Amino acid sequence: MAETATAGAMAGAAHGTARKRPYVYVFVVLAAVTFLELNVGVLGLAHDLQVTTLVVMATLKACLVAAYYMHLRYEPKWLILIPIAGLALVSVLVVTLAGGGNP
Amino acid sequence: MSEAEEKGHGTSAAHHGSIWPLVAGFGAAIGYAGLVTSTTILGLGIIVFAAGVGGWIRDDLRSPSSPFYGSSPETPGVVRVSARKLATWVFLATEVMFFTAIIGGSWAFRLRTANWAEPGEVLNVPLTGLNTFILIVSSLTMVEALAAIERGNVKQLRRFLGLTLLLGIVFLSIQGYEYVKLFFEEGLRFSSAPDGINPLYGSTFFIQTGVHGAHVTGGVLALAYLNAKAHRGGFTKENHEAVELVGLYWHFVDVVWIFLFTIVYLI
Numbered sequence: 618m619a620e621t622a623t624a625g626a627m628a629g630a631a632h633g634t635a636r637k638r639p640y641v642y643v644f645v646v647l648a649a650v651t652f653l654e655l656n657v658g659v660l661g662l663a664h665d666l667q668v669t670t671l672v673v674m675a676t677l678k679a680c681l682v683a684a685y686y687m688h689l690r691y692e693p694k695w696l697i698l699i700p701i702a703g704l705a706l707v708s709v710l711v712v713t714l715a716g717g718g719n720p
Numbered sequence: 721m722s723e724a725e726e727k728g729h730g731t732s733a734a735h736h737g738s739i740w741p742l743v744a745g746f747g748a749a750i751g752y753a754g755l756v757t758s759t760t761i762l763g764l765g766i767i768v769f770a771a772g773v774g775g776w777i778r779d780d781l782r783s784p785s786s787p788f789y790g791s792s793p794e795t796p797g798v799v800r801v802s803a804r805k806l807a808t809w810v811f812l813a814t815e816v817m818f819f820t821a822i823i824g825g826s827w828a829f830r831l832r833t834a835n836w837a838e839p840g841e842v843l844n845v846p847l848t849g850l851n852t853f854i855l856i857v858s859s860l861t862m863v864e865a866l867a868a869i870e871r872g873n874v875k876q877l878r879r880f881l882g883l884t885l886l887l888g889i890v891f892l893s894i895q896g897y898e899y900v901k902l903f904f905e906e907g908l909r910f911s912s913a914p915d916g917i918n919p920l921y922g923s924t925f926f927i928q929t930g931v932h933g934a935h936v937t938g939g940v941l942a943l944a945y946l947n948a949k950a951h952r953g954g955f956t957k958e959n960h961e962a963v964e965l966v967g968l969y970w971h972f973v974d975v976v977w978i979f980l981f982t983i984v985y986l987i
Contacts, residue, residue, distance in 0.1 A: 657986075687972070700816060
């Protein structure tokens with residue numbers, strides 16, 4: 618029982634539960650960016666610029682969710698290496714698909 | 721001592737002694753073998769897998785959800801990551817690669833073929849925008865559920881878990897409604913599309929959103945399990961790791977949708 622309680626306390630420390638976290642603020646940003654995404658057409662941007670803007674906004678939202686809701690911001694720094702390892706392999710696929718040859 | 725521990729299933733050692741994950745894995749192996757051999761073996765695999773998952777859930781509902789840090793000695797001041805959380809992140813890394821293969825393949829088709837539909841030409845963007853918002857709200861309620869049990873507030877945990885489950889079901893319902901409209905009214909099918917639009921548009925749309933929908937369905941089932949366990953008093957301030965792990969999965973599904981919404985609906 619003591620062992621379990623210690624583990625629970627460590628989990629709490631790992632999550633930084635003593636601090637107030639900005640979950641609602643992050644939600645407001647996510648909702649606002651989603652609204653902007655839906656209305657980006659009214660800006661009259663060139664096609665390529667519009668696509669870039671949309672991808673940047675999606676990346677921003679994904680980073681916010683990973684950092685705050687998935688707690689990567691509060692975890693040991695090395696943990697982020699795991700999803701980055703996945704992304705590194707993903708980059709190989711993307712480069713391959715973007716290259717020449719038939720799909 | 722928690723309610724679950726009072727029932728006599730409280731030790732970490734007992735929790736990790738379950739045979740059912742092994743049974744489920746064995747069933748899955750039989751099922752995969754059945755995919756390339758016969759439907760009888762496939763059926764047997766599904767039955768064994770279902771029995772394994774059922775037994776696992778039954779055992780777990782009766783025990784607390786405590787973190788497992790392995791056998792290395794604790795070092796004061798050093799924050800460690802539990803074995804289950806580490807495994808969940810590794811699993812999510814594989815999911816990143818899985819989804820990228822599907823999205824990347826679809827994008828390659830799009831770049832190298834003509835007559836792709838413009839945003840809003842076939843798909844209902846405002847409705848899906850609403851669905852995107854619903855999934856974002858569900859991420860907020862999920863993380864608030866974890867925050868609640870970290871404070872030891874079981875009542876709020878139940879409330880937020882129930883809301884998350886409800887929002888997940890609403891998301892799937894709207895996606896189902898969208899599928900029916902597209903399939904029967906717009907004529908967007910797995911291998912065909914409305915006049916003038918590349919048939920690959922239908923294939924890539926359904927594979928991308930369908931695989932994501934299957935993941936949301938898995939998340940909804942996991943949330944149903946969390947709700948059941950929460951109502952049985954299975955989570956406490958000290959023992960609640962399952963809430964965090966299911967939350968990681970749920971937020972990941974949200975992240976995937978953030979990109980899918982942009983790539984499939986807005987670009």
